[in-house]
Amino acid sequence: MKIDIGSSNKRKWLVIIGIIVATLIFNTNSVSAQDGELLFQQCRACHSIGQGKLLGPDLLDVGKRRDAVWMKNFIKSSQTMVKIGDAQAVELFEEYNKLVMIDYNLPDAEINAIIKYIDSFSTEGTDNGEASSSAADSLAAVYLATIDTEGNRVRGKEIFMGERNLKNGGTACISCHHVNTSESIQGGLLAIDLTKSFSRNGGLPGIKGILEFPPYPAMKDAYQHAAITEEESIQLQVFLMHADEDNVISESSLFDLVKQGIIGAMILLVIISLVWFKRKKRSVNYDIIQRQRR
Amino acid sequence: MDIRSQISMVFHLDKCIGCHTCSIACKNTWTDRKGAEYMWWNNVETKPGTGYPTKWEDQKIYKGGWEKKGDFLNLKGAGKIKGIKNLFHNPNMPEMDDYYEPWTYEYSNLFDAPEGDDQPTARPISLLTGKPMDVKGGPNWDDDLSGTPDYARQDVNLNSVSQAEQEAMFQLEQMTMHYLPRICNHCLNPSCVASCPSGAIYKRGEDGIVLVNQNKCRGWRMCVTACPYKKTYYNWNTGKSEKCILCFPRLETGQTPACMHTCVGRIRYLGVMLYDADLINTVAISDDADLVSNQMEIYLDPNDPKIIEAAKKNGISDDTLEAAQKSPVYKFVKEWGLALPLHPEFRTVPNLFYVPPLLPTMGKVEDGNYHNSAKELFGGIEKTRLPISYMASLFTAGNEDTIKTVLKKLMAVRWYRRDETVGDQSKSELEVMLKEVGVDHEVADDIYRLTSLPTVKERYVIPPAHREEALEMIEDSGDVKGNTGFGFHHKPERGL
Numbered sequence: 001m002k003i004d005i006g007s008s009n010k011r012k013w014l015v016i017i018g019i020i021v022a023t024l025i026f027n028t029n030s031v032s033a034q035d036g037e038l039l040f041q042q043c044r045a046c047h048s049i050g051q052g053k054l055l056g057p058d059l060l061d062v063g064k065r066r067d068a069v070w071m072k073n074f075i076k077s078s079q080t081m082v083k084i085g086d087a088q089a090v091e092l093f094e095e096y097n098k099l100v101m102i103d104y105n106l107p108d109a110e111i112n113a114i115i116k117y118i119d120s121f122s123t124e125g126t127d128n129g130e131a132s133s134s135a136a137d138s139l140a141a142v143y144l145a146t147i148d149t150e151g152n153r154v155r156g157k158e159i160f161m162g163e164r165n166l167k168n169g170g171t172a173c174i175s176c177h178h179v180n181t182s183e184s185i186q187g188g189l190l191a192i193d194l195t196k197s198f199s200r201n202g203g204l205p206g207i208k209g210i211l212e213f214p215p216y217p218a219m220k221d222a223y224q225h226a227a228i229t230e231e232e233s234i235q236l237q238v239f240l241m242h243a244d245e246d247n248v249i250s251e252s253s254l255f256d257l258v259k260q261g262i263i264g265a266m267i268l269l270v271i272i273s274l275v276w277f278k279r280k281k282r283s284v285n286y287d288i289i290q291r292q293r294r
Numbered sequence: 295m296d297i298r299s300q301i302s303m304v305f306h307l308d309k310c311i312g313c314h315t316c317s318i319a320c321k322n323t324w325t326d327r328k329g330a331e332y333m334w335w336n337n338v339e340t341k342p343g344t345g346y347p348t349k350w351e352d353q354k355i356y357k358g359g360w361e362k363k364g365d366f367l368n369l370k371g372a373g374k375i376k377g378i379k380n381l382f383h384n385p386n387m388p389e390m391d392d393y394y395e396p397w398t399y400e401y402s403n404l405f406d407a408p409e410g411d412d413q414p415t416a417r418p419i420s421l422l423t424g425k426p427m428d429v430k431g432g433p434n435w436d437d438d439l440s441g442t443p444d445y446a447r448q449d450v451n452l453n454s455v456s457q458a459e460q461e462a463m464f465q466l467e468q469m470t471m472h473y474l475p476r477i478c479n480h481c482l483n484p485s486c487v488a489s490c491p492s493g494a495i496y497k498r499g500e501d502g503i504v505l506v507n508q509n510k511c512r513g514w515r516m517c518v519t520a521c522p523y524k525k526t527y528y529n530w531n532t533g534k535s536e537k538c539i540l541c542f543p544r545l546e547t548g549q550t551p552a553c554m555h556t557c558v559g560r561i562r563y564l565g566v567m568l569y570d571a572d573l574i575n576t577v578a579i580s581d582d583a584d585l586v587s588n589q590m591e592i593y594l595d596p597n598d599p600k601i602i603e604a605a606k607k608n609g610i611s612d613d614t615l616e617a618a619q620k621s622p623v624y625k626f627v628k629e630w631g632l633a634l635p636l637h638p639e640f641r642t643v644p645n646l647f648y649v650p651p652l653l654p655t656m657g658k659v660e661d662g663n664y665h666n667s668a669k670e671l672f673g674g675i676e677k678t679r680l681p682i683s684y685m686a687s688l689f690t691a692g693n694e695d696t697i698k699t700v701l702k703k704l705m706a707v708r709w710y711r712r713d714e715t716v717g718d719q720s721k722s723e724l725e726v727m728l729k730e731v732g733v734d735h736e737v738a739d740d741i742y743r744l745t746s747l748p749t750v751k752e753r754y755v756i757p758p759a760h761r762e763e764a765l766e767m768i769e770d771s772g773d774v775k776g777n778t779g780f781g782f783h784h785k786p787e788r789g790l
Binding site for chain 1: 344347348349352355356385386387388389390391392428430431444
């Protein structure tokens with residue numbers, strides 16, 4: 001028996017493939033502004049819209065400040081632009097303590113959606129700049145006072161060290177990170193040392209953003225299905241804040257270190273010279289040989 | 295009873311003429327190499343004198359040997375705690391000036407010098423720097439200088455000699471000296487072995503020769519500190535320590551060691567001694583006064599059937615037993631009691647014995663006049679030019695009775711032989727002397743014969759080597775040594 005795979009069959013396959021491809025293209029193009037809100041979640045770690053600076057700049061009215069193409073390129077690879085020497089990019093990079101914005105190789109449509117979403121927050125309420133920021137400061141102080149408790153710090157430490165499980169089953173921070181405190185053991189070396197993360201990432205909001213919407217690929221993957229809850233996030237923030245404060249190396253403490261080092265060395269030298277006082281200090285023949293050399 | 299065999303030596307100091315032929319033979323055979331220039335596995339010292347390395351006998355300086363603490367023996371300058379303390383800086387070792395800076399002469403200049411008004415000379419050239427140098431000292435720098443303030447009067451053994459005796463000793467007409475040839479003592483309780491952190495030094499099972507395993511040696515140099523006789527040396531080129539090997543390759547082929555083979559005065563005797571290893575600890579912790587007599591107890595009579603049986607049980611071969619029975623060392627040390635260990639107070643139980651020199655006792659000063667022979671019995675042994683206390687410090691850890699007994703025996707034999715050959719001595723006095731030291735005519739003859747007329751085969755009784763049965767070929771001696779240290783088995787790339 002002969003199976004006939006005719007030309008009509010071939011044509012049929014082509015049509016199906018064409019439909020699938022077309023659907024895919026259509027789909028990618030059909031990302032809507034509604035999706036922008038969802039997509040923006042991954043930006044929240046570092047950026048806010050109208051709530052002030054986090055790790056990166058406040059993106060309110062960014063559309064008015066920056067050219068759309070420039071923004072697209074910057075999102076795709078900020079470092080490339082810095083390397084090329086784009087004046088604006090370099091300026092931004094310098095302004096934000098050379099903190100690298102990681103590359104988001106998103107399709108144009110998604111980037112457009114994000115920009116559209118940002119644009120949807122218009123600038124009607126920009127008049128209350130100074131007042132609102134000072135009000136926000138006092139609000140932040142009150143907020144800090146409420147969360148900055150010893151209980152939270154200890155909980156945060158326990159979570160970090162893995163002594164207490166994360167609610168959603170995430171991996172303990174210590175698996176990859178190290179924090180230098182008197183209570184912690186040596187942590188993992190897979191990711192960056194978090195001892196100074198509080199000051200490096202611009203305080204609580206920065207850490208909060210990273211914890212709740214991890215921007216780093218490895219961390220993003222790790223917590224994709226095991227998000228850190230808000231409560232845990234607060235506890236970790238408090239813990240990291242204290243770890244940072246406890247690890248301040250000021251100029252005076254550096255000077256103390258040198259001073260103590262010198263004093264310690266002198267004490268050691270005295271002890272050594274006492275313990276080994278009766279050692280053989282020179283050749284038995286020293287006098288005879290010295291006399292001959294004269 | 296744990297009977298083992300040990301190759302031991304006797305050096306008859308009355309016969310040593312101080313010619314250094316032994317040293318040269320050893321040098322040419324073993325230490326004529328880069329890094330070993332300064333080493334003298336065999337050296338000859340003038341006594342009184344400071345020796346090589348300078349003042350080696352003074353353990354306050356060099357911290358060698360064992361010290362007794364209650365019922366325990368501790369290494370004086372090495373061991374686990376002291377070793378770690380001094381691991382990277384060990385000031386107790388002799389330094390280059392304590393040995394000497396080795397040199398050669400620029401012989402080529404004698405042939406190649408350009409034509410000039412002066413005779414070309416061969417300048418001394420340092421073997422370390424390769425540059426011309428002024429020689430300030432050498433391994434026998436005080437050779438024959440028995441009266442010099444720098445050397446003879448610095449002799450460590452003079453500490454046990456009273457001030458008055460010292461003054462008498464260094465009066466011009468009393469000036470005396472004797473030679474002291476030294477090699478490794480191949481001790482029964484070797485402090486070098488105990489001190490080695492790498493477990494590189496070991497005492498050969500079948501003949502007791504102490505060797506440094508050059509593959510295991512890490513050059514920590516603890517042995518240099520620990521050996522009270524300063525007979526281990528550090529080779530700066532190979533980074534390993536070396537010592538007298540008693541010419542074991544020669545012994546294994548039935549030849550005498552190079553130093554003994556070449557000895558002009560025929561002062562050296564070599565033979566097997568059987569000893570009881572169970573007693574080593576007892577001997578080593580005895581009181582100073584008993585050290586020599588207790589050490590004599592450790593050596594066993596190779597003719598005693600019980601001893602022979604026990605020795606065979608312990609794997610000592612018939613050849614070795616036969617050699618032990620003929621051993622001249624056994625005769626001198628045990629049978630006749632004439633030979634004594636050098637500085638037994640270091641408690642290493644050395645196996646090189648010395649027949650103390652009798653010659654200086656032959657002269658003495660009376661009423662300001664020098665007499666070359668004394669009238670009373672034993673020729674005024676106690677008025678000898680070398681004080682008894684000095685000899686006791688060298689050979690008996692301060693026990694003067696032991697050294698006196700030995701000297702009296704030697705003197706009695708000498709009188710006996712004078713009577714035999716010249717016949718001018720009073721027979722009755724001679725008999726009193728012989729009786730007092732417990733030597734009959736037959737023994738006196740034997741002593742005389744082995745002292746003056748021995749053949750090569752009588753002086754050196756070398757047991758056939760049984761290398762095929764050597765312990766270290768079957769198992770790693772490092773494994774059975776116990777707590778010897780930090781353990782490295784393979785050498786790092788270094789030197790050579």
